[in-house]
Amino acid sequence: MEIGEEPNLRNPIISSYWTTNFIHIDGNWSATAFTYDWCNGDGSWENPYIIENVTIDASSSPTGSGIYIKNSKNDYFIIKNCTAYNSGTDYYDGGIKLENTNNGTLINNNCSNNAGCGIVMILGCENNTLRGNTANENSYNGIRLNDFCSNNFILDNTIYNNQYQGVYITEYCDYNDISGNIINDNHDDGIHLDSSSYNTFFGNTITNNNGAGIFIHRCNHNTISGNTVNYNTGPGIYLSNGNPLNNDHHNVSENTINYNNVGITLYVSNLNMIYQNTANDNPNFGMTLYDSDNNTILENNFNHSDYGIYLSECEYNNISGNMVNNHRTYGILFDSCYNNTLMENTLYNNFNGIFLEYSDDNSLVGNTANSNGWNGIHIYESYNNSLLGNTANNNHNRGIYLFHFCDGNNIVGNILNDNWLFGIDLSDDCDNNILLGNTAYNNTDHGIHLEAHCDNNTISGNYLLNNTGLGCFINNLCNDNLVYLNNFIGNKYNARDDGTNNRWDNGTIGNFWDDFTGIDANDDGIGDTPYDLLPIGGSMDNFPIWDDGPHVITIISPKFGDAYGTIAPSFNVSINFPVLDTSWYTVNNDITKYIFNGSSGTINQTAWDGCEDGIVLIRFFVNNTVGNSSSTEVFVFKDTKIPIINIIFPINNSIFRESPPVYYLSIEEVNLNVTWYTMDGGITNITFTELTGIINQTLWEAIPNGQVTIRFYARDVAGRINYGDVFVIKNVPYHLLYVEIIDQSFSKDEFNITFYIFDENAQGITPNIIQMWWNGTDVSDDVQNLGNGYFFVSLNPITVGPGDDPILLSMIISADGYEEKSFETYITVDPATLEKEAGGREEFPLVIIITISSTIGAIGATVISIGIWRKRRSPKKMK
Numbered sequence: 001m002e003i004g005e006e007p008n009l010r011n012p013i014i015s016s017y018w019t020t021n022f023i024h025i026d027g028n029w030s031a032t033a034f035t036y037d038w039c040n041g042d043g044s045w046e047n048p049y050i051i052e053n054v055t056i057d058a059s060s061s062p063t064g065s066g067i068y069i070k071n072s073k074n075d076y077f078i079i080k081n082c083t084a085y086n087s088g089t090d091y092y093d094g095g096i097k098l099e100n101t102n103n104g105t106l107i108n109n110n111c112s113n114n115a116g117c118g119i120v121m122i123l124g125c126e127n128n129t130l131r132g133n134t135a136n137e138n139s140y141n142g143i144r145l146n147d148f149c150s151n152n153f154i155l156d157n158t159i160y161n162n163q164y165q166g167v168y169i170t171e172y173c174d175y176n177d178i179s180g181n182i183i184n185d186n187h188d189d190g191i192h193l194d195s196s197s198y199n200t201f202f203g204n205t206i207t208n209n210n211g212a213g214i215f216i217h218r219c220n221h222n223t224i225s226g227n228t229v230n231y232n233t234g235p236g237i238y239l240s241n242g243n244p245l246n247n248d249h250h251n252v253s254e255n256t257i258n259y260n261n262v263g264i265t266l267y268v269s270n271l272n273m274i275y276q277n278t279a280n281d282n283p284n285f286g287m288t289l290y291d292s293d294n295n296t297i298l299e300n301n302f303n304h305s306d307y308g309i310y311l312s313e314c315e316y317n318n319i320s321g322n323m324v325n326n327h328r329t330y331g332i333l334f335d336s337c338y339n340n341t342l343m344e345n346t347l348y349n350n351f352n353g354i355f356l357e358y359s360d361d362n363s364l365v366g367n368t369a370n371s372n373g374w375n376g377i378h379i380y381e382s383y384n385n386s387l388l389g390n391t392a393n394n395n396h397n398r399g400i401y402l403f404h405f406c407d408g409n410n411i412v413g414n415i416l417n418d419n420w421l422f423g424i425d426l427s428d429d430c431d432n433n434i435l436l437g438n439t440a441y442n443n444t445d446h447g448i449h450l451e452a453h454c455d456n457n458t459i460s461g462n463y464l465l466n467n468t469g470l471g472c473f474i475n476n477l478c479n480d481n482l483v484y485l486n487n488f489i490g491n492k493y494n495a496r497d498d499g500t501n502n503r504w505d506n507g508t509i510g511n512f513w514d515d516f517t518g519i520d521a522n523d524d525g526i527g528d529t530p531y532d533l534l535p536i537g538g539s540m541d542n543f544p545i546w547d548d549g550p551h552v553i554t555i556i557s558p559k560f561g562d563a564y565g566t567i568a569p570s571f572n573v574s575i576n577f578p579v580l581d582t583s584w585y586t587v588n589n590d591i592t593k594y595i596f597n598g599s600s601g602t603i604n605q606t607a608w609d610g611c612e613d614g615i616v617l618i619r620f621f622v623n624n625t626v627g628n629s630s631s632t633e634v635f636v637f638k639d640t641k642i643p644i645i646n647i648i649f650p651i652n653n654s655i656f657r658e659s660p661p662v663y664y665l666s667i668e669e670v671n672l673n674v675t676w677y678t679m680d681g682g683i684t685n686i687t688f689t690e691l692t693g694i695i696n697q698t699l700w701e702a703i704p705n706g707q708v709t710i711r712f713y714a715r716d717v718a719g720r721i722n723y724g725d726v727f728v729i730k731n732v733p734y735h736l737l738y739v740e741i742i743d744q745s746f747s748k749d750e751f752n753i754t755f756y757i758f759d760e761n762a763q764g765i766t767p768n769i770i771q772m773w774w775n776g777t778d779v780s781d782d783v784q785n786l787g788n789g790y791f792f793v794s795l796n797p798i799t800v801g802p803g804d805d806p807i808l809l810s811m812i813i814s815a816d817g818y819e820e821k822s823f824e825t826y827i828t829v830d831p832a833t834l835e836k837e838a839g840g841r842e843e844f845p846l847v848i849i850i851t852i853s854s855t856i857g858a859i860g861a862t863v864i865s866i867g868i869w870r871k872r873r874s875p876k877k878m879k
Contacts, residue, residue: 018054022061027071043075048105050077056084058095064088064116065097072101080107087114091140091164094120104128108762112136118162122146129153136160141168142186149173156180163187166209170194177731179203179657189215190232197221200655200731207231212238213260216250223251223655229260235288236260236279239269248272249651253662258282263302266292273298273649275662275692280304286324289314296648297322298664298692308350311337318343321692325349331372334359342367349373353392356382363388370394375401376419384408391415398425399440406430417441423467426454437461444468447491450499451475459483466490470534474499482506485545489514496534504533510541520546524629552577553622555634563637563671563717568608572600577622577630585620587611593621613638643669643714645724650710655729660700665691665712665724673717679703679710705730737765737818739811742790746829751795754786757813764789769814774798775807799831 018038025032029049033039041049051067058066066084069077084095095111097120098104104125111118111133118135119142121128126149135142135157142159143166145152150173159166159181166183169176172195179202183190190206190213193199197220204227206213213229213236216222229236236257241248253275257263263279264287266272271294278301279286286302289295289311299321302308308324308331311317320343324331331347334340337359344366347353353369356362357380368391369376376392377400379385384407392399392414399416400423402409407430416423416438423440424447426433431454440447440462447464448471450457455478464471464486471491474481478499484506488494494513497504504510509526518529527544556572558564575583584593587607594604603618616638623629649664650656667675676687679699686696695710708730715721743754757765766789771780774795784792798807807829 048076059086064093070099083110085113089115125149145169165192235262235265240267422449439463441465448472486511497539504541505543510543512545568603639671660695767815771812
């Protein structure tokens with residue numbers, strides 16, 4: 001029986017079995033493995049070099065580091081269960097240092113109490129894995145990457161109480177994965193990233209650091225997702241570019257960011273996606289943006305700060321779907337901001353819901369600002385903003401308040417109910433604003449209020465209902481305003497005008513007044529006498545609207561919202577009108593009358609061709625021989641263009657791990673019918689209705705690692721289809737799988753082997769499947785599970801004569817989520833040796849040789865082969 005070396009797997013040796021002052025390998029792995037007992041292997045993927053269970057006091061190390069691996073680009077190696085402390089004082093010194101080195105795996109090492117860093121990688125280190133290490137109380141960083149260190153994994157490490165940053169990454173260190181680490185109590189930032197791109201920070205716990213939780217500076221296309229970032233002295237997450245011409249393109253999503261000074265800060269940082277984060281109880285700001293443009297702030301939750309979201313000197317940001325509640329001053333504040341969109345946010349129980357100052361050309365659409373301590377929406381010295389379809393109810397002062405030189409704003413279709421003062425209030429030189437189609441109901445004072453030099457405003461189409469004071473009150477010094485087509489119903493007093501030259505009709509039609517006492521003798525829908533407002537004898541509505549009852553013309557088709565392409569739609573109407581004289585229609589309020597007979601026809605093609613894509617108004621009219629008339633209208637869509645898909649997020653080459661990407665789209669299509677996406681070339685199609693969402697988890701899991709093409713499709717009602725592609729990187733790190741022989745015995749009657757299957761954290765793994773073949777015979781059923789990763793098999797003896805081929809024992813282990821490897825070695829046992837053992841002659845220790853060859857796959861498959869050789873080990877020297 002032949003006995004040989006044990007190159008990479010053996011029974012565990014107790015911690016600190018070897019001690020030395022330093023280990024320095026400068027590309028000379030083979031000499032090191034031949035010389036020192038603490039290093040084994042041949043540097044192949046199948047049989048990597050292993051340094052294990054070494055304790056190093058590096059105080060006298062000539063390299064400044066405990067373990068220093070340099071210029072190792074092609075060998076594979078593992079450093080495991082080592083302790084290295086007392087390194088040199090330079091920030092490039094470390095307990096373990098890799099320089100210009102690839103293919104290393106550092107597992108469960110303790111690199112604490114160094115005068116430099118815990119673990120350092122510098123100058124072109126790639127494809128290394130740092131997992132389960134401890135790097136505490138070092139004088140510089142816990143873990144440091146410097147200068148072109150890319151495609152590394154930093155996973156599940158513990159990094160506490162270092163004098164500077166916990167993790168520091170700088171100078172073109174790209175495509176690294178920093179995930180699952182615990183980074184607490186460091187004296188500067190938890191994680192600091194500078195001048196590096198396409199990195200992923202996922203699932204880290206980053207708390208109680210004396211700077212920012214995560215600080216990103218001068219970087220592009222990084223992903224910060226699923227982290228817990230609490231109790232840090234600075235911002236939880238800080239994105240800073242420093243150059244307004246650069247574009248950051250970071251993805252910050254699904255993080256928990258509580259009890260920091262500020263939740264999220266963007267400083268000169270553009271084109272980022274901030275999605276579904278929770279940032280509560282940060283005392284100053286939930287989120288701040290300074291001089292940062294074209295960012296998307298989507299569906300985040302901000303609670304209990306002084307300010308919820310604060311923007312200063314920012315442009316073209318989209319802030320949508322956020323919950324911004326319970327802030328001591330402002331829910332959302334714009335300061336000198338332009339062309340931003342604020343859409344469908346919810347703002348409750350703030351002192352002010354939304355506040356704009358010195359901010360122009362912004363769009364506030366569909367927000368809900370209720371139950372705030374002062375105003376729902378407050379605009380100060382700001383021009384040309386659009387407030388569309390917002391709800392501002394039950395605020396302790398006003399629903400919408402424009403104060404001090406707010407000109408040219410459009411306030412359209414808002415709901416302003418139950419506010420403790422006014423529904424809408426314009427005060428102090430607010431001119432040339434349009435108030436259109438708003439509803440102001442049951443406000444404690446007035447529905448609409450104008451005061452102090454607010455001139456040339458248009459108030460039209462509003463519903464002013466059941467307000468305790470006045471439906472509309474125009475105070476003195478307010479001149480030349482136009483008020484028409486409004487409905488005044490159920491107010492204590494409908495309207496009062498103390499100003500000058502205000503008009504309450506447009507010359508042909510005025511307002512509906514529920515207390516109008518006049519008549520409409522000629523049945524033209526206009527009262528025959530003016531309506532006299534308060535104060536009596538002052539302003540008049542000369543053409544008050546008379547309610548003529550229900551329409552007598554009914555549109556059967558087209559229906560409201562129907563869409564048509566280049567061909568004009570047909571129509572069908574029902575007319576019930578005594579003594580009918582003429583029927584006609586107009587298109588988009590053009591003065592041209594298109595007369596028709598009967599009840600059906602087709603819209604004039606020339607008129608249809610003259611309409612732009614979008615909403616088209618078709619209004620049908622009838623009159624009778626005594627001059628009475630009636631009309632009704634329908635809105636349809638004209639759509640002659642193919643859908644255009646804009647993929648805002650994810651961004652090309654973004655990296656994602658176990659969690660699938662979040663998507664956020666805009667689609668230029670007025671008549672969208674159906675949307676879907678695929679990631680497998682159309683084999684599987686997932687339909688969706690919302691333009692924001694998360695890629696299907698099951699489909700994502702089925703996609704292998706590497707570049708993934710996500711194709712989004714859109715189809716309009718006319719059947720036109722278009723698509724847009726985005727390319728992302730799926731990079732799910734596989735866990736490592738190990739096999740260790742615990743015990744073995746060989747006799748003439750049976751070959752017995754006990755082995756242990758475990759992960760990189762030395763936790764036993766129970767595989768899904770174990771298949772074993774002995775000399776080609778399936779012996780899988782003979783493998784016994786002893787529990788906790790231990791297995792036993794008893795094999796029928798097979799012996800080999802001198803010169804014969806050895807016998808192969810192979811085993812396949814399938815375990816979900818583990819790296820796929822294969823191990824190949826052979827057993828050679830000659831019968832003469834077994835006879836000698838049986839006779840009590842010299843016994844040799846039996847050693848298992850396991851060689852590794854590996855391929856990557858979704859399910860780990862490990863092939864193990866066992867060989868026995870007759871060869872004594874020569875002793876090695878310690879360094």
